[in-house]
Amino acid sequence: MNKKLNKRQIILDEAAKLFKLKGFGGTSMRDLAGEVGMEAASMYNHIKSKDEILEHLCFHVSNTYIAQLAEVEQMPGSNGDKLKELLRRHINLMLEDGAAVSVANNDWKYLTDSKLLQFKEARKQYEKGFAALIENGIAAGEFRPVNASVALFTILSAVRWVELWYRPGRGVTAQELEEDIMAILLNGLAKN
Amino acid sequence: MNKKLNKRQIILDEAAKLFKLKGFGGTSMRDLAGEVGMEAASMYNHIKSKDEILEHLCFHVSNTYIAQLAEVEQMPGSNGDKLKELLRRHINLMLEDGAAVSVANNDWKYLTDSKLLQFKEARKQYEKGFAALIENGIAAGEFRPVNASVALFTILSAVRWVELWYRPGRGVTAQELEEDIMAILLNGLAKN
DNA sequence: CTCTCAAACTAACAAATGTTTGTTGTTGCT
DNA sequence: AGCAACAACAAACATTTGTTAGTTTGAGAG
Numbered sequence: 526m527n528k529k530l531n532k533r534q535i536i537l538d539e540a541a542k543l544f545k546l547k548g549f550g551g552t553s554m555r556d557l558a559g560e561v562g563m564e565a566a567s568m569y570n571h572i573k574s575k576d577e578i579l580e581h582l583c584f585h586v587s588n589t590y591i592a593q594l595a596e597v598e599q600m601p602g603s604n605g606d607k608l609k610e611l612l613r614r615h616i617n618l619m620l621e622d623g624a625a626v627s628v629a630n631n632d633w634k635y636l637t638d639s640k641l642l643q644f645k646e647a648r649k650q651y652e653k654g655f656a657a658l659i660e661n662g663i664a665a666g667e668f669r670p671v672n673a674s675v676a677l678f679t680i681l682s683a684v685r686w687v688e689l690w691y692r693p694g695r696g697v698t699a700q701e702l703e704e705d706i707m708a709i710l711l712n713g714l715a716k717n
Numbered sequence: 718m719n720k721k722l723n724k725r726q727i728i729l730d731e732a733a734k735l736f737k738l739k740g741f742g743g744t745s746m747r748d749l750a751g752e753v754g755m756e757a758a759s760m761y762n763h764i765k766s767k768d769e770i771l772e773h774l775c776f777h778v779s780n781t782y783i784a785q786l787a788e789v790e791q792m793p794g795s796n797g798d799k800l801k802e803l804l805r806r807h808i809n810l811m812l813e814d815g816a817a818v819s820v821a822n823n824d825w826k827y828l829t830d831s832k833l834l835q836f837k838e839a840r841k842q843y844e845k846g847f848a849a850l851i852e853n854g855i856a857a858g859e860f861r862p863v864n865a866s867v868a869l870f871t872i873l874s875a876v877r878w879v880e881l882w883y884r885p886g887r888g889v890t891a892q893e894l895e896e897d898i899m900a901i902l903l904n905g906l907a908k909n
Numbered sequence: 910c911t912c913t914c915a916a917a918c919t920a921a922c923a924a925a926t927g928t929t930t931g932t933t934g935t936t937g938c939t
Numbered sequence: 940a941g942c943a944a945c946a947a948c949a950a951a952c953a954t955t956t957g958t959t960a961g962t963t964t965g966a967g968a969g
Contacts, residue, residue: 532916550742551827554957566958567917575957631823635743669904672889675897678882683875690870697864705867709902710875712861724946746927758928759947767927 533571536561540578541624549579549632579632580640586629587647589618594654604662609711611655613703616684620699623688630685652677680710725763728753732770733816741771741824771824772832778821779839781810786846796854801903803847805895808876812891815880822877844869872902 539560543552554575558565572578597611619626633644656677662668668676684706691702731752735744746767750757764770789803811818825836848869854860860868876898883894 546826548740548742548824548826550740553955555955563916564918566919566960569958570916632740634738634740669900671897671901672893675889675894676901678878679875679898679901682878683871685877686870686874697867701864702867705863706871708861708863709868709871745925747925755946756948758930758949761928762946 536568536571537578537581538624541582541628544579544582544632545624545627549628549635576637576640579628579635582625582628583633583636583640583644584647586618586622586625587644587651589622590615590651591647593618594651598654603667604658604665605667605711608658608662609707611658612680612684612707612710615681616687616703616706617699619684619687620691620702623691627688630688652681655681683710724753728760728763729770729773730816733774733820736771736774736824737816737819741820741827768829768832771820771827774817774820775825775828775832775836776839778810778814778817779836779843781814782807782843783839785810786843790846795859796850796857797859797903800850800854801899803850804872804876804899804902807873808879808895808898809891811876811879812883812894815883819880822880844873847873875902 536557540552540557543557543560546552547556554565554568558568561568593614594611597607597614600607600610602610633648634641636644656673659668659676660673663670663673687702687706691697691699693699728749732744732749735749735752738744739748746757746760750760753760785806786803789799789806792799792802794802825840826833828836848865851860851868852865855862855865879894879898883889883891885891889897
């Protein structure tokens with residue numbers, strides 16, 4: 526009974542890796558089946574369609590992000606503290622589930638119709654919550670009075686390279702990574 | 718005689734827009750032909766293949782970046798000045814040629830064989846030069862002693878949202894944009 | 910042993926893909 | 940007018956695509 530869920534999970538995991546590597550359009554069901562170790566047709570015993578795979582991966586990520594936002598919003602502390610914690614969790618998901626995050630970042634545009642709308646909406650919700658932290662921080666005098674949207678996208682984009690670049694054991698630990706990124710974004714690169 | 722170059726340019730420009738919007742794999746030659754205003758087969762009077770289009774777009778961008786690096790390297794001034802100038806030009810190309818930059822950022826992985834290698838090499842060269850500026854700046858005491866690679870990718874990624882987000886007349890001018898981004902990256906978001 | 914049922918396979922499908930072929934205007938030069 | 944080069948077209952191509960149908964396999968339950 527959980528054998529089925531297991532095989533399904535293997536397919537989803539392998540799909541995330543392949544989509545990250547070769548893109549959604551560049552990955553055929555036969556490619557994926559080869560990686561999983563069965564024929565393409567056999568996978569349809571476990572998944573509904575190629576689109577369903579993409580949807581699962583994208584919404585797994587967006588749901589996690591939104592849940593993290595909700596948690597952080599209800600924490601005590603300054604806006605700076607909250608922003609830092611949200612960013613920390615944001616980076617963490619990339620480190621733990623890099624392939625899925627990569628797919629959600631790059632291949633979401635291949636979602637169809639209502640699912641595409643739904644995903645865009647979810648992303649917008651996350652960005653709105655993120656921006657609110659920045660705006661509140663500016664209003665409270667914690668942050669520089671920059672354009673909040675510019676700051677938001679600068680920060681969110683800044684951390685995107687993590688999923689492209691980071692591999693465990695590359696001389697930089699996850700902690701160092703988080704610290705350096707947050708140091709640059711919050712305190713800047715210039716010494717003064 | 719320049720009619721041919723003209724049509725070819727139209728195809729390349731339209732391809733950049735479509736690839737940005739729907740991805741390389743998600744754009745068929747018939748889609749593109751429809752946008753250009755001819756049949757798919759007719760385009761082969763102006764271009765060699767779909768791959769050639771992708772190659773042109775990708776290398777146009779990478780060549781420009783590398784040329785800008787070479788120019789800035791030979792300028793006088795501190796490492797901070799050079800970094801600032803290179804970043805300014807980097808952002809500028811995104812503002813002026815956003816679609817092509819988008820393709821080079823997202824669809825380069827569909828390049829084939831030697832072209833793929835070549836592109837990766839070009840990117841590495843650009844990153845190396847960029848990183849050298851940061852390292853020299855740290856050595857000279859101009860910058861915080863962070864990991865140069867982390868700083869490099871944080872900065873390069875941070876500006877990537879520009880091509881995804883920026884549209885002229887969205888309330889933020891190109892100047893404000895550049896200033897705010899550079900302020901955050903160089904001086905940080907936190908007030909102190 | 911036999912029945913069952915999920916999960917794998919082979920084979921085939923229709924649709925879409927990038928590209929080639931052969932042909933037909935159309936333009937400009939002599 | 941006549942030739943040459945170009946640029947558009949329709950039709951077809953071989954392949955690849957995602958997916959379905961029908962069949963076989965194999966393990967567990969009675």
